[in-house]
Amino acid sequence: MTDTNLNTTKDASHAHVSVPARSRTTRVVMARVHTIHALRSSMTTNVLAAFVFAASLWGIGREVWVSRVLQNMPSLQNIPAVVQFYLAAFHDTRTIVQVLALLTAAALVWLIGGIISTLRQASLGSASGYRWQ
Numbered sequence: 001m002t003d004t005n006l007n008t009t010k011d012a013s014h015a016h017v018s019v020p021a022r023s024r025t026t027r028v029v030m031a032r033v034h035t036i037h038a039l040r041s042s043m044t045t046n047v048l049a050a051f052v053f054a055a056s057l058w059g060i061g062r063e064v065w066v067s068r069v070l071q072n073m074p075s076l077q078n079i080p081a082v083v084q085f086y087l088a089a090f091h092d093t094r095t096i097v098q099v100l101a102l103l104t105a106a107a108l109v110w111l112i113g114g115i116i117s118t119l120r121q122a123s124l125g126s127a128s129g130y131r132w133q
Contacts, residue, residue, distance in 0.1 A: 046114035053107035059100045064093070 060066070069089065074081040090098060 044114075046111060046118065049107045049111040049114060053104060053111055056100045056104040056107060060097060060104065063097050063100065 072085075074085055076082060090101060
């Protein structure tokens with residue numbers, strides 16, 4: 001078999017595919033790859049924690065008349081009274097509000113930890129001279 005036969009065979013196997021079809025297929029595949037990469041990049045635990053935090057706050061707002069709670073709250077200058085007020089309010093409220101309050105607190109702690117971790121990684125990356133390209 002000669003080189004010309006190999007080339008002819010190679011060209012003949014792709015003879016039915018036109019150049020625009022190849023580029024269209026490449027564009028479609030690469031668009032899907034970019035979409036999947038963007039989705040995977042955006043679905044981090046920080047995003048999940050932010051979503052849980054926002055959803056929990058929304059749920060609390062639907063279950064509790066927040067303006068009345070703030071109206072009945074003691075002055076912020078009296079910290080022990082504020083702590084006692086919120087502990088009593090937590091104890092005397094419905095179970096769904098207690099669960100939402102705990103979810104809000106846990107998501108906030110997780111979100112703060114994620115932000116600190118991200119900032120720490122970013123500062124280590126810039127200190128080592130590594131740059132995203």
